[in-house]
Amino acid sequence: MENLKRMVVRIAYTPDDQIAMLSSLHRCLLPFLTAASHLYAFAIQVRKKLYLWGLFKRKRLAVPVISVGNLTWGGNGKTPMTEFLSFLFSEAGIPPLILTRGYGGGDEARMLQRHLIDTSTKIGTGPNRSSIAALFFQRYGVMEFRSRGDWAEHNFQFKESRVTTNKIGDGIGVVILDDGMQHWSLFRDLEIVMVNCITLWGNRRLIPRGPLREHWIALRRADIIVLHHTDLISKEKYQYIMAMLECLLEEEIPTFGSRMVPCYFFRLQCEASMIPLNVVHNMVVLCVSGIGCPESLSLAMQKSLRLQIFSFIV
Numbered sequence: 440m441e442n443l444k445r446m447v448v449r450i451a452y453t454p455d456d457q458i459a460m461l462s463s464l465h466r467c468l469l470p471f472l473t474a475a476s477h478l479y480a481f482a483i484q485v486r487k488k489l490y491l492w493g494l495f496k497r498k499r500l501a502v503p504v505i506s507v508g509n510l511t512w513g514g515n516g517k518t519p520m521t522e523f524l525s526f527l528f529s530e531a532g533i534p535p536l537i538l539t540r541g542y543g544g545g546d547e548a549r550m551l552q553r554h555l556i557d558t559s560t561k562i563g564t565g566p567n568r569s570s571i572a573a574l575f576f577q578r579y580g581v582m583e584f585r586s587r588g589d590w591a592e593h594n595f596q597f598k599e600s601r602v603t604t605n606k607i608g609d610g611i612g613v614v615i616l617d618d619g620m621q622h623w624s625l626f627r628d629l630e631i632v633m634v635n636c637i638t639l640w641g642n643r644r645l646i647p648r649g650p651l652r653e654h655w656i657a658l659r660r661a662d663i664i665v666l667h668h669t670d671l672i673s674k675e676k677y678q679y680i681m682a683m684l685e686c687l688l689e690e691e692i693p694t695f696g697s698r699m700v701p702c703y704f705f706r707l708q709c710e711a712s713m714i715p716l717n718v719v720h721n722m723v724v725l726c727v728s729g730i731g732c733p734e735s736l737s738l739a740m741q742k743s744l745r746l747q748i749f750s751f752i753v
Contacts, residue, residue, distance in 0.1 A: 447472065451650045452641040469648075476648035483621075483645075483653065490623050498569045499626040501581045502536075503613050506627040508620025510657060511640060511650040513731025515633040516667035516697060518547050521617040525551075525560045533582065533612035534559035536575050538568040540618060547617070553710060561611065569625060572614055580610035620660075621652055632661040636668045636680060637734055658684075661692055669696035671738045699735070701743050716744055 446465055450472065453461060458469070489495040505524065509515035521537055528535040539548050541564035548564045555562075561579065563571035616622055620632060641650040658664065664684065669677060684694065704714040724746065728736050740746050 447647055448650075450642075451644070451646075451648070452638060454642055472648040476645045479647070480645050487623070495624065497624055497626050500569070500572055500614055501576055502611055503629070504616060504625060504627040505613060505629045505631065506616040506619035506622070506625075507631045507633065508616070508618055508622075509633045509635075510620070510653055510655055511635065511638070512646065512652070514638065514733075514735065515635045515731070516665070516699070517618050517633050518551065519699065520631065520633060520665060520697070521615050522551055522554055524615055525555055525558060528613055528615075529555075529558035529560055534561065534579075534610065536560075536572065536611045536614045537562045538571060538614060538616050538619075539564055540566055540568075551617075568616065568622065575611060582610045582612035620657075629662050630660055631663045631665060632658060633665050633667050634658075634680075635732055635735075636666050636672045636676070637732060637738070639680070656687065658687060659689055659692075664692050664694045666694065666696045668698060668732075668735050668738075670698040671735060671742065699739060701739065719744060719746065 446468060450461065450465055450468065458466065486495070490497060507517050507521050507524070509517055518539075521539075525535045525537060537551060537560060539551070539562065541548050548562055551560075552562055561575055563575055565571050616625065616627065619625070619627065620630065638650070640655050643649060643651065643655060645651045645654070666677075666680060672680075681694075684692075701716060703716060704718065705712045706714070726737070726740065730736060
């Protein structure tokens with residue numbers, strides 16, 4: 440199964456004019472992947488229409504909702520951005536609730552729980568995010584805003600939970616959807632779309648023939664675009680991406696860059712340990728990656744730690 444997954448990923452990020460360079464086994468998969476891609480495209484169009492016609496209902500939560508999503512499969516920096524926003528809101532006195540689907544056995548949710556343990560962040564995991572949010576609202580209460588616009592100015596009042604008595608500041612003030620761009624059942628007040636500068640949109644085809652969850656024109660729904668890994672690409676590629684966005688977008692959308700910077704190592708037996716990065720200098724290391732974009736980790740290690748990568752296990 441892992442070999443098949445690697446083959447599909449290889450095809451998804453191979454431009455059409457280079458398909459002939461793939462092995463015959465890779466090319467044998469193309470008709471099946473193309474057919475599945477057409478079925479997927481039909482399914483998402485039907486789903487969008489059902490929401491547009493009101494046959495599927497969208498729910499508005501009691502507090503503002505921020506969606507952090509992307510157009511392609513993993514490795515776009517959604518979860519680190521979700522963590523970053525949670526820190527900002529917690530420091531501002533607005534306790535956030537993160538709603539995540541919990542893919543991969545809930546590894547991302549557990550990682551967020553570890554990193555945000557000393558903040559006011561709550562984390563809910565599961566596919567039915569509105570129901571999970573309702574349970575958290577009932578348990579912790581919510582912050583009541585005089586208007587949606589007051590939220591940006593932090594003019595809020597605490598609304599006590601009817602089930603439990605909470606101190607002021609314990610109520611949930613904002614919901615952050617981790618991987619929420621295609622979660623159309625919830626209204627959102629802000630749509631943040633992450634773009635991986637290293638892989639971009641691959642061959643620009645829908646999954647499984649390509650990496651796109653939606654056609655890349657869906658980027659026009661974004662309120663904010665974040666270009667992830669801008670420090671790991673050339674100036675020419677960055678200019679190419681910006682020119683591409685300028686042609687694609689009907690109106691100017693605020694666009695920012697982000698990067699991942701290693702801070703320290705830690706021992707698996709003691710996650711609180713903080714080992715300086717220079718311990719690996721002049722050492723031979725084995726690098727094992729389980730993230731969505733292993734290329735970014737390899738490039739970051741070479742840039743930040745000045746390591747020579749001879750072999751990379753994903």
